Amino acid sequence: MSAGLLAVYSASGAAELGPFVHYGLKAMLNRGERAEAYVLTSSGVREVNVRLAREARVSARGTAAVGCVSPDGGCCAESPGGVRCAVAGSGTYVELRRDGVVIARRGTPLWHLALGAHGFDFIVVATESAAIEILGGSLRRSLLPGETVEISEMYVRSSREDTSGPLCALELIYTSRPDSRIDGVEVAAARERAARLLASKITFDVDVVTGIPETGAYYAASLAAALGKPYVPAFVVTERGRSALLDETLERVAAAQLKAGIIESAVRDRRVLLVDDSLISGMTIKLASQLLRHKAGALEVYAAIAAPPLRRRCPHGLKMPPESHMLFNAVGPADAMHVLEVDGLVYLTPGELEAALGETGLQVCTLCMRRER
Amino acid sequence: MRRVLVIGDGAREHAIAWALERSGAVVGALASHVNPGLEGVARRTGGRLFLGKVTDPGLAVKAAEEFSPELVIVGPEEPLFSGVADALRERGFRVIGASKRLALIEMRKDFARSLQWKYRIPGRLIYRVFKSAEEAREYSKYLGAVAIKPVRQAGGKGVRVLHGDVRYLDLDDAYRRSVEDVLKHVLQYGDADGAVLVEEAVWGVEFTIQALSDGETLFFFPPVQDNPHAYEFGVGPECGGMGSISPLPFLEPEEVEESRRAVEASVRALQSETGERYVGVVSGQMMLTARGPVIIEYYSRLGDPEAVNALYLYEGDAYELFSLAADGKLHKAEQRFKSEFTIVKAVAPVGYPLKRDLARGRRVHVDWNAVRKAGCLVFFASVEERGGAYVTLGSRALEILAAGASPREAYERVERCVSAVDGDGVFYRRDIGSPEYMLAMAAAAEKARRVYKWRRARGLGGRVLVWEPGAGVTEYSL
Missing domain, CATH: 3.40.50.20 (Rossmann fold)
Structure with missing residues (x-):
């Protein structure tokens, strides 16, 4: 999962940026829970001790701040000019320079950065455009691939190296907030396209549709509407958090601790379609399927996955579990449903996913969903 | 003569x-x-x-x-x-x-708003005036998304927009700072009480309706759109305006007409209230919102740079037009405008608008051959000519107008002309009037339009209740 980057620039001199940093990063918790941030004060660049789990916020008074969230931390590092927070190995970063200038660069089409304004006072750059809106700002546009935006007290400048290529499919299908916009496309709208195509592939007879919280919920609701079956939010989450793209150990822990309660009356004596956005080891699906049958009395459980199962590590350097921990590298499609303990399994192929997302005008990279060569 | x-x-x-x-x-x-x-x-x-x-x-x-x-x-x-x-x-x-007295419609935002409500002028926003930051803050909690403004016009300074998320954000410090800034600003002028106005914040597409008034008739210029953010992409501090376009293909004729009627009603109300004839320019700074066109504020003059678009587009005799206005005979004025699209871009010294001392004394050169070849007009602002160059005085240096048969043609032309201006540290906004800009405006206008048309057709949303716990409910009929 790619890091969530944030930069805030105060156009009218030093201001309390603490709330911006805190809520801007918190709005990107979907990209990891380890937050780090730096602020430029009159005495130089200072690290901000961000603790997103707490309501108590730290003060970060200064003219500009940068930060990021990631699953494992370490997305910000010292740079020759100051401090740089980056999507590892991608050339996509936000940098806070000691001379007061903030640089935002989208080095590749794969990963996104959005630029926005909070009134006349603040300029905000964030991986998730929704973070800009949450901060009370409004989105201006996505940075173009290869574009560098330089923000200073006296100008905002843009320059661009021409580069082209696809956007990371996982950004649209999985990583981003559904209320964010990437290159002019609302993420939820892209997911809707995938859900519709997925619905056309479903041949099982089901009574209700539910989704893995929270990643599968939007797809589940769309599928339910397309199938004409009721959507039931059958799981009640205790703790939010993403499991799929963490490393192997963390993943298992997270899967084992889905920490979801289940609403029995919603699924008991029914045939249930269980929906999620992606499949790596499949442990989350397996656990949810078990809960549905054993604890809540569902008669049959079918699984529908929006994205093709992951097959190989990201050739662009996105952090992923080893290939040996990807279910579809271990068993064939026919056996996968037995591992997942579901009565049927459906998912989009890489080609179908590209076509569905392509309807929005965006071209996506699906290399991690294809076997090598 | x-x-x-x-x-x-x-x-x-x-x-x-x-x-x-x-x-x-x-x-x-x-x-x-x-x-x-x-x-x-x-x-x-x-x-x-x-x-x-x-x-x-x-x-x-x-x-x-x-x-x-x-x-x-x-x-x-x-x-x-x-x-x-x-x-x-x-x-x-x-x-x-x-x-x-008539210019109070621009100078005092509290006066303008109270006039709108007293005379039930369409396109009005819910507002209240406060003497302290604390009171203003309390009220804005119950109004939702708010804009805080100085009650006295201060060259666009001191306006702060805080969206509804502010409670969730709890930007108390930012908020208090905003209100205090605004108060400080107002007091500088010494002609208004230290007071701020809190009003509903609205979203949509902004535009300016400019008119000449002779006390009876209003003569309207084509609608113009200004760009008050200083920097590229519409971010950064508020300034006098970095560029403007006119006319506005993303507005429907009925929306322009409705806005004009609102400005006309405002002038009639102002005349009844003061007993004076309005002879001069009046402009409505409008926004097309999910409620239809609303009036954000008034100008008692032409906008700058909006004046440049309007005067270029007017095809009649300008002296005649102004003269008819002064004589109360505007109904005889020629209603002729060029069917061209215009873009005006301001070129400003680096340092503008926040560091005026740094913005002063920069030299600007204009390649007049290139400007003439491209067919643009150059209007001077805050510069003086010294030794063959133009030297900046701290504000916008000059404004360049280009016209074309289409927005794209005008855009290409204005960009060619701006590149004929250089100097030791000047900037302008490339994005204004670009094809992407025009598309974004059209999309934003269409979004607002679909909502207000739908809701009007069904008679929805005319009644708003503002509830302040402990204080009670205030009813507003929009």
Whole structure:
């Protein structure tokens, strides 16, 4: 999962940026829970001790701040000019320079950065455009691939190296907030396209549709509407958090601790379609399927996955579990449903996913969903 | 003979003088610096440039008495606020410019809002006025998304928009700072109580409706869109305006018409309230929202740079037009506008608008051959000519107008002309008027349009209750 980057620039001199940093990063918790941030004060660049789990916020008074969230931390590092927070190995970063200038660069089409304004006072750059809106700002546009935006007290400048290529499919299908916009496309709208195509592939007879919280919920609701079956939010989450793209150990822990309660009356004596956005080891699906049958009395459980199962590590350097921990590298499609303990399994192929997302005008990279060569 | 004195020294006043020169007038100007544009028009037409403080009524009268104009046109708002138009009228001059009392519609936002509610002018926003930050904060909690403004016009400064998320965000510090900034700003002028106005914040597409008024009839110019953010992509500090486009293909004719009716109703209300005839320019700073067009604020003058688009597009005789307004005969004015699309871009010194000291003393060069070849017009603002170059005085340096048969043609032309301007540290906004900009505006307008049309067709949303726990419920009928 790619890091969530944030930069805030105060156009009218030093201001309390603490709330911006805190809520801007918190709005990107979907990209990891380890937050780090730096602020430029009159005495130089200072690290901000961000603790997103707490309501108590730290003060970060200064003219500009940068930060990021990631699953494992370490997305910000010292740079020759100051401090740089980056999507590892991608050339996509936000940098806070000691001379007061903030640089935002989208080095590749794969990963996104959005630029926005909070009134006349603040300029905000964030991986998730929704973070800009949450901060009370409004989105201006996505940075173009290869574009560098330089923000200073006296100008905002843009320059661009021409580069082209696809956007990371996982950004649209999985990583981003559904209320964010990437290159002019609302993420939820892209997911809707995938859900519709997925619905056309479903041949099982089901009574209700539910989704893995929270990643599968939007797809589940769309599928339910397309199938004409009721959507039931059958799981009640205790703790939010993403499991799929963490490393192997963390993943298992997270899967084992889905920490979801289940609403029995919603699924008991029914045939249930269980929906999620992606499949790596499949442990989350397996656990949810078990809960549905054993604890809540569902008669049959079918699984529908929006994205093709992951097959190989990201050739662009996105952090992923080893290939040996990807279910579809271990068993064939026919056996996968037995591992997942579901009565049927459906998912989009890489080609179908590209076509569905392509309807929005965006071209996506699906290399991690294809076997090598 | 057609003799006109223009008061003011920006690109707007240069544009007024340019239009008058085309109608064969002798043009004089009262300016606080030697604007090369005004100076050129005065020289060519046999007029004269008077130097002095443009807000001083005594000085304006003195210049007018020396120049003996048939008509005086007051460009900026501050001279109107300080009674320049009144002083000139008292001495018997024919003046285009609102009186001090009428100009309150721009100067005092609380006055403008109360007028809108008293006379039930369409496109009004829910608001209240407060003396302290604490009271304002309390009220804004229950209003939702709010804009905080100084009650007194302060050159666009001091306006803060805080969206509804502010409670969730709890930007208390930012909020308090905003209100205190605003209060401080208002007090500087010494002509208004320290007070702030809190009103509903709305979303949508902004545009300006500019009109000449003779006290009976309004003469409307095509709608214009201004861009108040200083920096590229519409971010950064508020400034006088970095560029404007006109007309606006993303507005429907009915929306423009509805906005004009709202401005017209405002002028009628203002005249009833004050018992005075409005002879001058009045503009509505509008926004097309999910409620339809609403009035964000008023100008008692042409906008800058919006004036440049409007005066270029007017195809009739400008002297005749202003003169008819002064005589109460605007109904006879020629309604002829060029069917072209115009883009105006301001070029400003680096440092503008926040570090005026750094913005001063920068040299600007214009490659006149390139400008002429591309077919643009250059209007001077805050620069003086020294030794063959233009030297900046701290504000916007110049404004460049390009016209074309289509937005794209005008955009390509204006970009060519802006690149003919260089110097040691100037900037402009490339994004204004670009194809992407036009598409984004059209999309934003369409989003608002679908909502307001739908809701109007069903009679939804006319009644709003503002509930303040402990204080009760206030009903508003929009």
